[in-house]
Amino acid sequence: MKKRITLIGSNIAKTGNEFIYCGLLKECESCRFKKICHDGLVKGRRYRIVSVRSANHPCKVHEGGVKVVEVEPVKDIIILIESKKALEGLTISHRDIQCNNILCKNYMLCHPEGICNKYKILKVFDEKVKCPKGYSLKKVLVSPIDDKPEKP
Structure with a gap:
């Protein structure tokens, strides 16, 4: 996966931390670091x-x-899905x-977010x-196959 350079709050800038990019804020529009912070x-x-x-x-x-x-898109995420869809190697749409x-x-x-x-x-x-609702669920490790997240 392609690594990118960006800026993040000093208090949370630690190797291994994850975040979900939420987009450009009004306060960012006139910032001289806007391009490095948001592009890519x-x-x-x-x-x-x-x-x-x-x-x-x-x-x-x-x-x-x-x-x-330096950040990279998270490539492997653990989520829960319906048991009947939990087959290794299967490519599915998220719901x-x-x-x-x-x-x-x-x-x-x-x-899951992001x-x-x-x-x-x-x-x-x-x-x-x-x-608690009685759904039959399985924990799975998934890898995104496109670069368009579900939840902005």
Whole structure:
């Protein structure tokens, strides 16, 4: 996957951290760092920081300024899907599990952010998934096959 240079808040600029790019803010429009900060990133896509440079730069959005970081799109994401669709090697379109229980421990796996519309199932995990609604779910490792995220 292609690595990109961008800026991120100094407080969260740590190798291995992930974030979802949310797009250009009004405060960013007149910033001299706008191009490096926003060009090359896809709104709604999940990125992982692979390296952090030491210099700190001022920012109207991030308290404490920003650091230059090298990021790459996250290529493997763990999610929950319906058991009947959980087949290694299968390429499918993403659909969130139909549930609005935000207090459920599985909610973020059933409603992952920063996932692409289509992905390939790399691995199906054997562990049991307990769903309060009674859905038959499997935990899977997926890899995006396009660069258009589902949730901006």
